[in-house]
Amino acid sequence: MGNEVMMIQRIAVSVLALSLFCSPASAQLFGPSDEEKAREAFQTNGVRDLQGVTQQQDVRIKGLEDKVQGLTQSLSQATGANEELGHQIQIQNDKIDKMQKDFAYRLCTLSAQQLGAGDSMNCAAAGTASAGAAVAPQPYSQMRPGDPLPPIGAVGGGGTIDATGNVTSGFTDAPPANLSPRGRPPGTLGTLPAGPGGGASLNGSLAGPPADTAQYDQAMNLMGRAQYDEASAAFRAYADANPGDTDLAPQAIYWVANISFIHQDYAPAARTFAEVIKKYPKSARAPDAMLKLAQS
Structure with missing residues (x-):
């Protein structure tokens, strides 16, 4: 009986050992479970998913980089266009400044001709000359013909013109007593001497009584001192009071229009230039008024 039990135990151990030995062999023989x-499939799918996500992120990053590059180029182009526009604006401002200085010079020259001042008015300081070339003002008694006068916008001796046109004189002494007023003598320009055949004006019409030109001369003096508002009012008053003066009335209306043109009030300037052409078409100022009307 004891031998049989031992035999059974040996057989069981042998079967167990054989099963353990055959398990790896069966796995190699029949493949993975x-x-x-x-x-393995789960790991493979996980790797593929990770690769797909990575590729999508790369595409998005590339798109963002392209957008940033495009914005950078657009900003660079806008900056260049802005600089070019600023340069063009500066050129136009320089041209406008030169035109204004040239116009101020021409206006000063015409004023000097009307006042009979000749070369004594410093028109270069009013227009084309630089501010650094201006000469310090001198007292009246020390000024000689040909000495520069204060530029438009200021008076000599440190005097000033305020926004309302009032002059604060800065001369150190009073004008000489023998200083004669400039301008033409009253009643001589634009009329013919009285007598047979001498009562006609330059336009061929009968001349009225000689007008008092003191108001016109005062207006010219105001304009020469750059008191444009007061000069415009004086010119208008003279033209309204002396419509029959075919010589000075169109001149006065022209200067009213010209002062508006200087102040860049182009609509009133155009109307006043047209008034010169309409009321006095044969006057010497009619061609100038027509030209300025086109510029207004």
Whole structure:
């Protein structure tokens, strides 16, 4: 009986050992199990998903880089266009400044001709000359013909003109007593001497009584001192009071229009230039008024 039990134990041990030995061999013979296959498939799918996400991120990053590059180029182009526009504006401002200085010079020259001042008015300081070339003002008694006068916008001796046109004189002494007023003598320009055949004006019409030109001369003096508002009012008053003066009335209306043109009030300037052409078409100022009307 004891031998049979031992025999059974030996057989069981042998079967167990044989099963353990054959398990790896069967695995190699029949391939991986379903669990291993599932594990490998899961790992493979996870790697593929990770690669797909990475590729999508790369595409998005590339798109963002392209957008940033496009914005950078647009900003660079806008900056260049802005600089070019600023340069063009500066050129136009320089041209406008030169035109204003040239116009101020021409206006000063015409004023000097009307006042009979000749070269004594410093028109270069009013227009084309630089501010650094201006000469310090001198007292009246020390001024000689040909000495520069204060530029438009200021008076000599440190005097000033405020926004309302009032002059604060800065001369150190009073004008000489023998200083004669400039301008033409009253009643001589534009009329013919009285007598047979001498009562006609330059336009061929009968001349009226000689007008008092003191108001016109005062207006010219105001304009020469750059008191444009007061000069405009004086010119208008003279033209309204002396419509029959075919010589000075159109001149006065022209200067009213010209002062508006200087102040860049182009609509009133155009109307006043047209008034010169309409009321006095044969006057010497009619061609100038027509030209300025086109510029207004």
